Every structure is written in C-alpha cells, then in structure tokens.
Amino acid sequence: MDKIVIASRESRLAMWQAEHIRARLQNMHPGLTVEILGMTTQGDQILDKTLSKIGGKGLFVKELEVALQEGRADLAVHSIKDVPMVLPEGFALAAICTREDPRDAFVSNRYRHLADLPDGAVVGTSSLRREAQLRARFPRLVIQPLRGNVQTRLAKLDNGDYDAIILAAAGLKRLGLAERIAALIEVDDSLPAAGQGALGIEIRADRADLFALLAGLNDADTHACVAAERALAREMGGSCQLPLGAFASLENGMLHLTGLLAHPDGSVVLRAEATAPREYAETLGRAVAKKLDEQDARALIDAILREQG
Numbered sequence: 001m002d003k004i005v006i007a008s009r010e011s012r013l014a015m016w017q018a019e020h021i022r023a024r025l026q027n028m029h030p031g032l033t034v035e036i037l038g039m040t041t042q043g044d045q046i047l048d049k050t051l052s053k054i055g056g057k058g059l060f061v062k063e064l065e066v067a068l069q070e071g072r073a074d075l076a077v078h079s080i081k082d083v084p085m086v087l088p089e090g091f092a093l094a095a096i097c098t099r100e101d102p103r104d105a106f107v108s109n110r111y112r113h114l115a116d117l118p119d120g121a122v123v124g125t126s127s128l129r130r131e132a133q134l135r136a137r138f139p140r141l142v143i144q145p146l147r148g149n150v151q152t153r154l155a156k157l158d159n160g161d162y163d164a165i166i167l168a169a170a171g172l173k174r175l176g177l178a179e180r181i182a183a184l185i186e187v188d189d190s191l192p193a194a195g196q197g198a199l200g201i202e203i204r205a206d207r208a209d210l211f212a213l214l215a216g217l218n219d220a221d222t223h224a225c226v227a228a229e230r231a232l233a234r235e236m237g238g239s240c241q242l243p244l245g246a247f248a249s250l251e252n253g254m255l256h257l258t259g260l261l262a263h264p265d266g267s268v269v270l271r272a273e274a275t276a277p278r279e280y281a282e283t284l285g286r287a288v289a290k291k292l293d294e295q296d297a298r299a300l301i302d303a304i305l306r307e308q309g
Contacts, residue, residue, distance in 0.1 A: 001209060003033040007064040007073035010038040011149040013171050017199055018077045020174075021097070021217065028216045037073050039063050061202070065091060068204050075210060076202045080195030080226055081168070083202070085234040092205040095218035096226050100170035102197035102247060104130060104190040106183040107157060107172075108164035113183045117141055117163060124153065124162040128264050132243035133190050134166070135266030150175060166190075170197040191245030191260045194229035194238060198222050221250050224278045228257045231285025236261060236292065241308055242301060246285075253278055259288040261297050263304060270295045 004025070008018035015038065022034040040063075061083060064076040068091070080096065087093070106114050117123070117138070124146030125131055131143045144162065146153055150171050157165050169184055201217060203210045229246035230238075236259075238244050245260035258273040272291030276284040289297075 001213060002031065003035070004074040004210075004213070005035045005037050005072065007037045007039060007067040007076040009064070010040055013079075013150055013175055014077070016174050017079070021077050021199070021201065024217060025213075029213065037067060039067065065202070068202070074203065074207070075214070078200050078202060079168075079171075080198040080200040080230075081193040083195070083200055085194070085230055085238045087202070090205050091202055092211075093200045094203045094207075094211050094214045095201040096223040097199040097201070097217050098219040099198040099222040099225070100173055101184070102192045103169045103187060104185045104192065105167050105169040105172055105181040106164060106185055107154070107167055107180050108182045109157065111164060111182065114138060114164070114185070121163040122161075124156065124165040126153075127166075127193070128240065128243040129193055129245050129260075129262075130166050130190060132262035132264050132266050132269070133245070133260075135264075136262065136269050137189065137266075139266065150177070154180060168192075168196055187247050187258070191258060192247050194233040194244075194246040195226045196247075198226050200226075224248075224255060224281045225250055227281040228255055228285045231282040232257065232259045232289050233285075235286050235289035236297065237301065242304060246288075248281075248284075250278060255281055255284055257284050257288050259292055261292055261300060263300060268300055270297055270300065 006018045006022060008014050018036045022036060025034050026032055061078055065088060067073040068076060111117055119140040120142055122142045122144055123134060124144050126146050134141060134143055146165055153165055156162060169181060172178055172181055201214055225248035228248040232246045233244055236244055243262040243264055248255050248257040254275055255278050256275045260271050262269040270292050272288050274284060274287050
C-alpha cells in the first residue's frame with residue numbers, strides 16, 4: 001500500500017486531528033502518501049438545535065462512514081466521544097490513540113473559576129452531561145445551549161453572549177488555545193464523556209491490511225480505559241439524550257472506572273465505581289452499569305426519555 005485517504009470533518013479541530021494522524025503515519029511508514037478528504041457532516045450544518053434533538057453525535061460520523069463504504073476514503077479520524085457506542089455493521093475501530101487531557105475546561109474572560117460566577121451568570125455548553133453536573137453543583141447559574149466549532153463558541157463568549165463556557169480541554173490544547181482556559185475542572189466535579197480526549201481511527205471491518213498498517217497508532221493504556229468507558233455507556237444506552245459520564249484511569253495494571261447518570265436539571269445524580277485488572281475492561285464497564293442499575297438508573301432513563309418526547 002503506497003497511498004491512503006483519511007476522511008475528516010472540515011472544522012479546524014477535526015483537520016488538526018487528521019493532519020496529526022497523517023504525520024504519524026508518514027513517520028511510521030516512510031514513502032506512504034496520505035491524503036485528507038475534507039467533508040461537512042449534518043452535525044456541522046445544523047447549529048440551531050442541540051444534538052439531543054437532532055439525532056445525536058452519530059451525525060458527525062455518518063458521512064465519513066459513507067466515504068469509507070464507497071471506497072473514497074480508507075480511514076476516518078474521530079474524537080472518540082463523538083463516536084456512537086455501537087458502530088454500524090461492517091465498521092470497526094482499528095486504533096485508539098494516546099489520550100490528551102480528558103477534563104472539561106472552564107473558559108471565561110472575567111472569572112477564574114466556576115465558583116466565582118455570580119447568581120444568574122450565563123454559562124454555555126452543548127452537553128447535557130455538563131449541564132446536569134453544573135446544575136447540581138451551581139443551581140444559581142443559568143445554563144444556555146452552545147453549538148458550533150471551537151472558534152465559533154469562543155467568539156460567542158467574546159461577544160458577551162455568555163459569562164463563561166465549558167469546553168473539552170483536549171480540543172483547546174490541540175488547537176494551541178490552552179491560554180483561553182481559565183481553569184481545568186477536575187473529573188470529580190465534572191465527569192467526562194466516555195472517550196473524551198482520545199482519538200479513534202475507524203475503518204471498514206474487512207480491511208485487514210489497514211488493521212496491520214494502523215497498529216502502531218494504538219495506545220494500549222488509552223485503549224483499555226476507553227473500552228471500559230464505552231462498555232459502561234453502551235450498557236446504559238449512551239446517547240446525547242442522556243447526561244452520562246464515564247472515566248477510567250489505569251494504575252499498576254488496574255483499571256478504576258467511575259460512571260455517572262443524572263437528570264438534566266441536576267435534581268438526581270447517580271454515581272458508581274469499581275476496579276478490575278485491565279484485561280477485564282469491558283467487564284468492568286458492565287459491572288459499573290449494573291451498580292447504576294441498582295440505584296434505579298433505568299427508571300431515571302425512562303423518565304428522561306419521556307420528558308424529551
């Protein structure tokens with residue numbers, strides 16, 4: 001194989017991710033030509049509604065998968081947190097790359113920390129997960145939807161539409177915008193989305209040649225953590241309609257996983273955690289999901305879905 005094509009969304013962050021993978025592949029495989037096919041997805045086009053109301057994060061990957069299916073591209077680079085928990089038949093994640101900072105970031109031009117915001121301050125976020133945790137901790141704040149790419153969201157903050165916004169730290173750091181972060185929010189205060197901060201490489205499941213080519217991109221530690229997180233989210237029916245968080249850390253061969261399910265208004269927050277050897281990552285995810293179930297998670301999920309119509 002002397003040439004491959006990467007399918008990517010055309011946002012600045014997505015293109016950074018694709019270019020990063022291109023550089024790594026060319027470094028690992030001298031002489032390999034790597035091209036990038038930029039595409040606009042439905043998720044990029046519909047900006048006046050929240051993801052939970054227009055079909056979820058799958059809207060960011062569907063067009064890329066069509067390009068893979070049709071042979072116009074060989075692989076797609078995704079932020080793992082944007083990848084549905086169950087891939088369509090015929091597709092596979094060939095590699096999970098080394099994770100960036102998984103935390104959420106507090107971004108404000110006037111305030112240094114969430115706790116500094118006055119009553120009634122307006123905070124923007126595109127995530128029900130972040131919204132629920134914010135409402136639980138700071139019921140005095142006003143949470144408003146925030147869509148668009150990173151630059152669009154920052155521009156809305158700079159225009160005075162919000163007093164603060166919450167973004168993924170990884171995206172800001174990858175774009176060289178770490179100076180915009182007023183404070184990093186620790187995972188105990190804002191549990192990340194499953195896979196947050198990690199990049200995934202999606203291919204057609206029948207491309208054995210690509211599995212071999214991409215093997216060097218896979219980071220075993222990140223892969224184990226993400227596998228546990230995604231297994232938990234999958235068991236809970238994880239989608240943009242549910243305020244669901246999952247975060248795993250690895251130490252001395254042991255995975256520790258924390259899961260969270262909340263009502264969007266922050267009135268109910270369920271948490272569970274467990275530890276297991278890294279080789280049991282998916283079993284660990286299912287075990288934490290079972291602990292959430294024991295706290296009546298299914299009743300909470302049913303209530304949330306009923307309210308959303």
